[in-house]
Amino acid sequence: MSDMVGELITLILMAFALGMDAFSVGLGMGMYKLPLRKIFNIGLTIGLFHVWMPLLGLLAGKFLSEKFGTFATLIGGGLLILLGVQMIWSTMKKEEAKVITPVGFGLLLFALSVSLDSFSVGLTLGIYGAKTFMVILCFGIVATVQTWAGLLLGKKVQGWLGSYSEALGGAILLAFGLKLLTPFW
Template identity: 45%
Template structure:
């Protein structure tokens, strides 16, 4: 694989995280949470291809389904809460990203494709560690970019941004749950 192909692969793997994080960024996410989530996704996108390389296809499919459904359920909950808060503006938004378990589950849910890629990297002559590092860095930057973009949009749209962000999260949850 050329460097260009590795970069394109990394961008493709980071798109789920980017789109999810635009929605999350429209909620009232703190700087500390932005950094924590970006680093979590970065680490997952380094580790998952390596695990995929060593793990069997059956294990990957099982973990993929479980993580996808858990991640989808979390996104439905977050989306609902954001929409409800945007409409009523009475209750406090949940900060799942601040919670360690929430961070890990969100990171896992957007990194399952990287696990699958790890399975296929075993068939291609490539430096796995280099590909995993590039994938992680690109996914981390895309996560950070999505969160910051969502935050900026939130400032422009005000409280309505939470409704938009909630709808984005619900759409992504639907994609996660119903795509496979």
């Protein structure tokens, strides 16, 4: 029972870290006057992408784990570290990102762009042997709620919070990557 609670807490923290980019981009998009119905649809779409992307990653990770064992665990830890560093590094860039309009194809592109990192984490979790249902449930719910929060807060808050939230998410992923690799040191 305590193992399951520990895994659930870990998954929620990872889901929180992965949802930070959706939250921070949602903050920026929320500054546009979006109706509540559109905010609801954007959150659900991103939540669904945060279910499918890690699911695909989990399936690929379980396959790799069966075939390559310890080597696959090293790759998974390395992927988390790289992803965490990339998220932190992207907050230091001074370039303005082009905003994708959250309508139709633009919404799908937006949802894909903020959920691609969850594929890599799903791959790692598949290698590690995480419970598939718990992963996709945590990732989907947390990403949906964080997107809604970002969009709604974006109506009231300036963009300064966005870069800090993405850096925090990167630090959490970096820490989990290091944790996965500690048995090998």
